[in-house]
Amino acid sequence: DRHGAAAGLTQGWHLSHTTRQNIRNSELAPLGMRAWQIKDELRQGARKPYKELIDVSSADPHRAGVKPLSFVRQVLAVCYYPQLAKSDKLPADVRQRAQRLLGTCAGGSAGSYCPAGGIPEIIDIVCEFISRRDDGVPSYPENIFITSGAQRAFVEILNILVNTLRSPITGVLTPCPSYPPGNMAVVMLGGAVVPYYLDEEQGWELKIDELHRALESAKGVCDPTVLYVINPGNPTGHVQSRKSIEEVIRFASEKRLFLMVDEVYQDSVFEQESRFVSYKKVLAEMGPPLSHTVEMASFHSVSKGFIGECGLRGGYVELVNVDPSVMRNLYTLMSRDASTTTGQLALDLMINPPQPGDPSYPLTAITLHISDLRVLEVLNSLPGISCQPVKGGGYALPRLHLPPGAIQKAKEVGMLPDYFYCSRLLEETELCVGAGSENGQRESTYHIRYRQSSDEVLRRLTSFHIQFMKDFS
Amino acid sequence: DRHGAAAGLTQGWHLSHTTRQNIRNSELAPLGMRAWQIKDELRQGARKPYKELIDVSSADPHRAGVKPLSFVRQVLAVCYYPQLAKSDKLPADVRQRAQRLLGTCAGGSAGSYCPAGGIPEIIDIVCEFISRRDDGVPSYPENIFITSGAQRAFVEILNILVNTLRSPITGVLTPCPSYPPGNMAVVMLGGAVVPYYLDEEQGWELKIDELHRALESAKGVCDPTVLYVINPGNPTGHVQSRKSIEEVIRFASEKRLFLMVDEVYQDSVFEQESRFVSYKKVLAEMGPPLSHTVEMASFHSVSKGFIGECGLRGGYVELVNVDPSVMRNLYTLMSRDASTTTGQLALDLMINPPQPGDPSYPLTAITLHISDLRVLEVLNSLPGISCQPVKGGGYALPRLHLPPGAIQKAKEVGMLPDYFYCSRLLEETELCVGAGSENGQRESTYHIRYRQSSDEVLRRLTSFHIQFMKDFS
Structure with missing residues (x-):
């Protein structure tokens, strides 16, 4: 074997997935893959209880059949093919927006390179958005990077934080249940996941006692320097209170932890009494010394904002209180990210949507509600x-x-028991939900994860579930 | 300083760029940044010799004012806003193509997630393209990754090849002049650049003797395991002969080097007697044992193909003879790349353009010729x-x-002298070309780099150059 240059150099980390398809479709997970097969089988005329597959296992609205917002798509279409602006069939605000956005692109074309780190005008708009969201707490362009989605940005920031040369290795306090690609990134970069369990009985609240326990559990195993939080919760649906955020910030300060804050669902709070408050705002309002010292990165994405454009790959990360020498390294790392024009244009459309009075406003005032009281009543x-x-x-x-x-x-x-349940559900009712084991759960507890509760989803789930319980009791 | 988690953990590599703007605009380089300023000054009415800035320093056709191909943009517009397909104003092949492409997207929307590694149908089309290009040498889907451009793919492959834990560090034999982001990636990943000089007097040919010299020069400094070649040459304009490619492959085999082959300009060969031949084809035709042993990665990109869509971020890498265990690691690394739908759709359009007889064919049969004999005559x-x-x-x-x-x-x-020349050229004639020192050049030689030779570029360059030479002789 003379030619093993690459083989000899691999860095020794191992994968739980071993086949090409498993890894290729990691976004889908094995159930999602089987769902694709079933879809094919249905297309080829296979006889099954339901004629249409419904896949609510992933947070991809378009895959699940949600229509994209026409305002977003009209503006993108004009950006790519500006001749469309000549037709008066498209609303005036669509044409104006496209014209403004093309003005931010070199040579007036969405096909030219963007400056690494993002188009300056769009970075400025991100700052205005954040500052408006946070009731005036300022946001500075030099702390913003436009990225090709939150996941990529998460990896790059973690790249700086996880030190594989240090012993013991870097630990990342991570919620359980969690967002699986986040955990995967920690492991791939050579860090250790230190799970802290969210309190299911209290609506999946984050408890400070549990953070202390988790930190204690890491002793002798790794050196925790990062605290990863997800608010609003993914996949739990919890929304943190201001008081809870304050506690977490104090904990991070006390234990000298870098806060990685996944806030990609900030647009998606639909319970009447809950409200999204950003970590950045709470930190700023806690005042010095905390407001000047706690290091933080907050992520947002066009995949998870109200426009739900997963395929466009756009988002931003805002850094707070990060040491200038680290920022310099980050500028270089992030410049490798080469975010797309499309993702950046979509970001502008998400954070700066049509306002009341604009022709496109009525069409964008649709929000994606996952839940209503009736659904919970049925489930419970x-x-x-x-x-x-x-x-x-x-x-x-x-x-x-x-x-x-x-x-x-x-x-x-x-x-795994929850996977078994989901697999049966899929085979018997052509309904694909996710298994809680993919996100992590307390031992001997089992969950299913799903988005969007149409009546049809609930109907299939209910009839399957009642039969399943009968079969096994 | 209680909060230095990130600062304490940075991995110690240093940057030649130290300001935010320098790094943010690394794609532009300092001359390009000054060009942006001049553009602003002109917009604000500043009095200068020329009213319009021409920037031919970067290989970004749209920035330089080249119009995008309408076929590409029409298809993308329909993919984003499918209602457009209802109008018969768009050519039939545009509407058909958009429909086919949307059929490859989950939920029929360009806004849904793509499988990591790429949309399977588009991977298949890449294989067909490669096999057609290589006169039937087969290409296998499991060896293809769709990427968000060649640069990103280059970094991920290099990530596997550069071993920072080994001493001495990994060396990468790199052409000089070269593509600067390639060298930057080597250094950032902790490898060492080992330059081999292309032979300018022989039209920038790659000479095997020089590869031997370069390899020898690395002794005691680093352990070269990678050979990076660029064909057609960037920025040299050279096109390698089949014989030269055979020599390089034999050299790589003998010295056990992994071949990184940048073939992003494969569509852009315009000299009558030259023809692009891929490394993959030559390797296959050299037969065993070489054809079964030499490890190789070949890169292509929608930025540099004939469609020139830099902002869309799309491309592919094909791997040859890479050990299965390495391939598994690569699947995971590449799955982090999260390529955009847009980039993948554009890739389809590039490798599978309209054919004679299709309504859009006449409009796509435009090629971007950089050079004609007259230009060389004038320059020389x-x-x-x-x-x-x-x-x-x-x-x-x-x-x-x-x-x-x-x-x-x-x-x-x-x-630097060449930079001084370019800077004067820019200030005096509003023409921005690149300095050869950015790409690397033999000591005491100086070059300028430019794309697209419109008459206007040549006029400004000629009049400036004659005056410059007068001023300093």
């Missing part, structure tokens, strides 16, 4: 299922109280 | 300037034979 009335209130975010995460027979059967077929 | 007739034939690629790289007075003056003002 079923035997062996309970669901915490969903205050925001992209998912509901109901708990399954599986009968011992079902757990035993899952063991026999070599599946 | 000027005192103190000489230019090798430009057979392909994105640039011409004329050599400046600067008078000692100019070199002395540059020293006095603290500039």
Whole structure:
């Protein structure tokens, strides 16, 4: 074997996924892959209980059949093919917006390179958005990077924070349940995931006692320097109170932790009494010394904002109190990210949507509600299922109280119990939901994860669930 | 300083750029930044010799004012706003293509997530393209990754190849002149650049003797395991012969080097007697054992293909003979790349353009010729300037034979001589070309780099150059 230059140099980390398809479709996970197959089978005329597959396992609204907002798409179409602006079929605000956006592109074309780090005019608009959102707390262009989505930005920031040369290795305090690509990034970069469990009984609240316990558990294993929080919760649907955020910030300060704050669901708070408050705002209002010292990165994305444009790859990260020498390194790292023009244009459209009075306003005032009280009522009335209130975010995460027979059967077929349930649900009703084990859950608890609760989803789930419980009790 | 988690953890590599703007605009380089300023000054009514700035320093056609191909933009517009397909104003092949492409997207929307690694249908089309290009040499989907441009892919592959834990560090044999982001990536990942000089007098040919010399020079400094080649040359305009490629492959095999082959200008060969031949094809035709052992990665991009869509971020990398264990790691690394739908759609349009008989064919049969014989004649007739034939690629790289007075003056003002020349050219004629020192050049030689030779560019360059030479002789 003379040619093993690359083989000899691999850095030794191992993967839980071993086949090409598994890794290629990591966004889909194995259930999602089977869902694709079923879709194909249905297309080829296979006879199944339902003629149409519904996939609510991922937070991808368009995959699930939600129509894109026409304002967003009209502006993008004009940006790519400016001749369309000549037609008066498109609303005036669409044409004006496209013209303004093209003015920010070199040579007036969405096909020219963007400055690394983002188009300056769009960075300025991000600052205005943040400052407006935070009731005037200022945001500075030099602290903003436009990125090709939150996940990519998360990896680059973590790249700076995870030190593989230090012993013990860097630990990242991570919520459980969590957003799986976040955990995967920690492991891939050579860090250690230190889980802290969210309190399901209290609507998946983050408890400071649990953070202390998690930190203690890391002793001798790794050196925790990062605290990863997700607010609104993904996939829990929890929305943190201002008081809870203050506590977390004090904890981060006390323990000298860098705060990685995933706030991509900030647009998606739909419970009446909840309100999204950003970590940045709370930190600023806590005043010195905290407001000048706690290091923080906050992420947002066009995939998860109200426009739900996952395929366009756009987002930003705002850094707070980060040391100038680190910022310099970050500028270089982020400049490798080469975000697309499309993603940046979409970012502008998300953070700066049409206002009342604009021709396109009525069409954009649609919000994606995942939950209403009736759904929770139905779920909680079923035997062996309970669901915490969903205050925001992209998912509901109901708990399954599986009968011992079902757990035993899952063991026999070599599946995790929640995965077994989801797999049966998919095969029997052409409804794809996610297994809680993908996000992490307390031992011996089982959950399913799904977005968007149309009546049809609820109908299929209810009839399957009742039969499943019967079969195994 | 209680909060230095990030600062304490930075990994110690240093940057030649120290200001935010320098790094943010690394794509532009300092001359490009000054060009932006001049553009602003002109817009604000400043009085200058020319009313319009021309920037031919970067290989970004749209920035330089080239119009995008309407077929590409029409299809993208329909993909984003499918209602446009209802109008019969757009050609039938545009509407059909958009429909086919939307069929490859989950939920029929360009706004849904793509499988990591790329949309399977588009990967298949890439394989067909490569196999057609290589006269039937097969290409396999499992060896293709769709990426958000060649630069990103280059970094991820290099990530696997550069081992920072090994001593001495990994060396990468790199052409000089070169593509600057390639060198930057090597250094950022902790590798060492080992330059091999291209032979300017022979039209920037790659000479095997020089590869041997370069390899020898690395002894005791680093451990070269990678050979980076660029064909067609960037920024040299050279196109390698089949014989030269065979020699390079034999050298790589003998010295056990991984071949990184930048072939992004494969569409851009315009000299009559030159023809692009891919490394993959030559390797396959050399037969065993080489064809089964030499490890290789070949890059392509929608930025540099004939569509020139830099802002869309799309491309692919094909791997050859790479160990399966390395491929598994790569699947994971590449899955972080999260390429955009837009970039992938554009890739389809580039590798699968309209054919004769299609309504859009006449409009896409435009190619971007950088050079014609007349231009070389003009350049070579000027005192103190000489230019090798430009057979392909994105640039011409004329050599400046600067008078000692100019070199002395540059020293006095603290500039590199070629940069001094470019800076004067920009200030006096509103024409921005690149300095050869950005790409690397043999000591005491000076070059300028520019794309697209409109008559106007040549006029400004000629009149400036004659005056400059007079001023300093």
